[in-house]
Amino acid sequence: MKDKTVTLVGLGAIGAFFAPRMAEALGPDQFRILAGGERKARLEQGVRINGVIHHFPVISPEEEGNPADLILLAVKASGLDQAIADIKNQMGGETQILPLLNGVESEEKVAAVYGWDHVLYALMRLSSVRKQDDIVFENDRGEIHFGEKCNENGYSERVRAIAEVFDLCGIPYAVDPDMQYSLWSKFMANIGGNMVGALLDIPYGAYRVSEHASFLWRHAMLEVLEIAHQKGIALKAEEIDKQEIRVKTYLNPLNTPSTLQDLRAGRKTEVDMFSGAVVRMGKEFGIPTPYNEFLYHGIKVMEEKIEKKWEDA
Numbered sequence: 377m378k379d380k381t382v383t384l385v386g387l388g389a390i391g392a393f394f395a396p397r398m399a400e401a402l403g404p405d406q407f408r409i410l411a412g413g414e415r416k417a418r419l420e421q422g423v424r425i426n427g428v429i430h431h432f433p434v435i436s437p438e439e440e441g442n443p444a445d446l447i448l449l450a451v452k453a454s455g456l457d458q459a460i461a462d463i464k465n466q467m468g469g470e471t472q473i474l475p476l477l478n479g480v481e482s483e484e485k486v487a488a489v490y491g492w493d494h495v496l497y498a499l500m501r502l503s504s505v506r507k508q509d510d511i512v513f514e515n516d517r518g519e520i521h522f523g524e525k526c527n528e529n530g531y532s533e534r535v536r537a538i539a540e541v542f543d544l545c546g547i548p549y550a551v552d553p554d555m556q557y558s559l560w561s562k563f564m565a566n567i568g569g570n571m572v573g574a575l576l577d578i579p580y581g582a583y584r585v586s587e588h589a590s591f592l593w594r595h596a597m598l599e600v601l602e603i604a605h606q607k608g609i610a611l612k613a614e615e616i617d618k619q620e621i622r623v624k625t626y627l628n629p630l631n632t633p634s635t636l637q638d639l640r641a642g643r644k645t646e647v648d649m650f651s652g653a654v655v656r657m658g659k660e661f662g663i664p665t666p667y668n669e670f671l672y673h674g675i676k677v678m679e680e681k682i683e684k685k686w687e688d689a
Contacts, residue, residue: 384398386450393502412462424510443468449477449486453648496555520548567654599664
């Protein structure tokens with residue numbers, strides 16, 4: 377697949393990690409951004425990443441005749457349905473799709489339209505921050521994890537083909553033995569640090585010194601753990617301990633979770649795919665989720681506050 381085409385949908389924090397490397401390694405004939413309308417016009421003006429303005433080739437969803445071999449979906453949850461529709465003309469017989477969204481449901485949504493033969497599991501390990509019009513992240517800290525649902529017995533042909541592309545582009549990656557487990561482990565971590573941090577307006581460093589923040593963080597994640605077990609995913613409680621070590625050791629204590637960044641910037645959040653999904657799945661299995669219910673409704677109120685919903689009430 378190293379001589380094939382790659383289409384990136386979404387040029388936010390995640391997409392910005394891939395775009396410069398792929399543009400340099402693949403060139404304009406093999407790498408492009410998919411966007412339409414006003415967004416296409418805006419991206420063509422350039423995107424600032426780590427202080428450098430980049431100009432990438434941008435094509436519209438209506439263009440036909442040149443399907444991609446690999447599609448990276450790096451949109452937010454609110455844009456997934458539109459992205460699924462937009463990539464229709466990018467699909468070919470051998471096209472593979474990597475959904476890079478947070479949460480645990482995007483792969484199923486994409487596969488429901490294009491089939492599992494075209495979809496692999498994927499997640500990103502990346503800490504990034506938006507500073508006005510600049511997307512800032514540490515180049516040596518990001519990594520994509522991807523693969524079949526189970527990779528314990530070796531890599532499939534399509535996984536090896538995508539790995540060749542990442543090798544060519546200098547993109548760090550890992551193929552986890554159990555990708556579904558990895559997805560749920562990251563999901564649980566997001567429920568803790570991301571949701572609690574957003575509602576309380578605190579950086580990751582708060583979990584290093586505040587027993588109260590850590591209490592909320594742990595109990596929100598424990599609700600995810602119980603739901604995962606009901607779904608047949610053997611998520612281990614020790615993943616919570618691992619996340620605590622990660623937060624207290626590796627993450628920049630001044631960094632803020634993505635949901636808090638959205639709130640501070642006046643943007644809609646992804647709370648529906650985080651605590652909202654936990655509440656929904658909890659009801660499905662009859663599992664109480666009081667911590668995530670509070671996080672969900674609390675962040676929804678913060679969104680309403682941004683919208684000034686009650687000013688004319």
